[in-house]
Amino acid sequence: MLKDLFIGLSQNEFLNSAAKKYGLKLGAQNVVAGTNLDEAIQSIKELNAHGISCTVDNLGEFVYKKEEAAEAKKQIIEVIEAIHENQVDAHISLKPSQLGLDIDYSFCLENVREIVERASRYGIFVNMDMEDSKRLQPSFDILDELSKEYNNFGTVIQAYFLDAEEDLKKYQNFRLRIVKGAYKEPEEIAYQDKNDIDANFIKLIEWHLLNGKFTSIATHDHNVINHVKDFVRANNIPKDKFEFQMLYGFRKDMQLKLAGEGYNFCTYVPFGHDWYGYFMRRLAERPQNLNLVAKQVFTKKTNTVIGVAAGAFLLGRLTKKRKK
Numbered sequence: 001m002l003k004d005l006f007i008g009l010s011q012n013e014f015l016n017s018a019a020k021k022y023g024l025k026l027g028a029q030n031v032v033a034g035t036n037l038d039e040a041i042q043s044i045k046e047l048n049a050h051g052i053s054c055t056v057d058n059l060g061e062f063v064y065k066k067e068e069a070a071e072a073k074k075q076i077i078e079v080i081e082a083i084h085e086n087q088v089d090a091h092i093s094l095k096p097s098q099l100g101l102d103i104d105y106s107f108c109l110e111n112v113r114e115i116v117e118r119a120s121r122y123g124i125f126v127n128m129d130m131e132d133s134k135r136l137q138p139s140f141d142i143l144d145e146l147s148k149e150y151n152n153f154g155t156v157i158q159a160y161f162l163d164a165e166e167d168l169k170k171y172q173n174f175r176l177r178i179v180k181g182a183y184k185e186p187e188e189i190a191y192q193d194k195n196d197i198d199a200n201f202i203k204l205i206e207w208h209l210l211n212g213k214f215t216s217i218a219t220h221d222h223n224v225i226n227h228v229k230d231f232v233r234a235n236n237i238p239k240d241k242f243e244f245q246m247l248y249g250f251r252k253d254m255q256l257k258l259a260g261e262g263y264n265f266c267t268y269v270p271f272g273h274d275w276y277g278y279f280m281r282r283l284a285e286r287p288q289n290l291n292l293v294a295k296q297v298f299t300k301k302t303n304t305v306i307g308v309a310a311g312a313f314l315l316g317r318l319t320k321k322r323k324k
Contacts, residue, residue, distance in 0.1 A: 031249040031279050032059070033269045037075075037082055040271035043248070044088045047267050051259040054090040055127060055245070056083070059272035060098040066107060069100035073111045077118050084122040091125035093268065096139050109142055113149075120152045125175065127216075130156040132183040133190070140167070147174070154214075158182075159201035160190045168204050168212075177216035177245065178204050198224075206231055215242040216266065220251050225258070239263060 033043035044054045058075050060068075076094055083090045094115065100108040112128070119126045130139055143155050154174045157164050160181035168176070180201050181190070191197045201219075205228060208215045217228055225244060232242070243264035246255050259265040270278055 031247070032271055032275045033248050034271045035273050037078060037271070040079075040269060041082055041086050041088065043271075044083075044090050044269060045086070047269070048089045050256055051265070052255060053243075053264070053266045054088070054269045055093045055266055056090050057093045057095075057129070057268065057270040057278070058098075059270050059274040059278055060095070061274050061276075061278075063098050063100065064102065066100060066103055069098065069103060069107070069111060072098045073115060076115050080115070080119050080122065080124055083124060090269070091127065092119060093127045093129050095129045095131060096142060097131055097135060101135055101138055105138055105141075108138075109145060112142055113146055116146055116150050116153050120150050123152070125152050125154065127175075127177060128153065128155045130158055133161070133185050136161075143171070143174075157204060159204055160185065160197045162189055162191065164200060164204060165207070168208060172208065172212045174212075175214040175216070176208060176212060177218050178208065179218045202227060209237050209242055210235065216245050217242060218245040218268070220246055220254075222254065225254075 034040045040056060044056070047054055056079055058072065058079055060072050063069050063072060076092060076099075080092060083092075092115070094112070096108055096112065099111040099115075116126050128139060128143060130136060139155070143153065146153055154176055155171065156177045156179055157168050157171070158179055158181035161167070168178075178201065180197050191200060202224065205215065205217055205224075209228075209232065217224070219225065228242075228244075231237070232239075239262060243266050244258050245266045245268060247268045248270060255265060255267060
């Protein structure tokens, strides 16, 4: 139920708009690395100083016009230029929907191509985040097309999909980020039980560590992290074959600890005003994340706002059911 709640909140345009306006007052600065590029670069420099690399996400939701997608492309290219100019240890994460996938496939492809080409000039890696199932195959199509021209492009495998292992093996020669998955998907195509998702997550990580190019292990779960540590030691897998990834603002002490132990560590650094949908999906992906940031983010005022929003969302769901 919590997952459904957070997914529903993430897709509510009114709440996204309101959060964009009042985000900083609600404590959003604790989960996003600034609202503008200068603030994001400063946050990256601070993480780099602790031996932590970064993947940067210029946040954006609900892109339905070509002008909006073109502006998002322009902003991402500005991020690439800033990474190069400041010589920080960072790469790019992008979402095809932000670049026009829901408008026109060819238009989106050219936007992503321009970003990957610019990043390629500077030796900067670009990771294509995966979204919900309806966008899955078009996103893989973009990867297939652009990998013919560029080798600085990778993607994400979501462990809750039944076909995840097949996709993992198809793209084993790519740098891949492996995650559990953060969208609500039907049982025909995705595991529903947490234990099944967790087991597949571990299975995919182990396979790619043994057979893949480079593995980004995206988790805040110390049990998974400890399992991976034991696995790489037992199988003599060098540390330059993988990295751990966590979100900005989550488990900061563990991030520093892993980097201090000599593991490659990358923090997912989102920035911008459009933070709400991103944050709700992170809570949907793993409701325990709520506990990880509760003291940093949730004040009495924040709880009141989110409580009202959640109540409105649930009321809307109940009303719809009664009308059916």
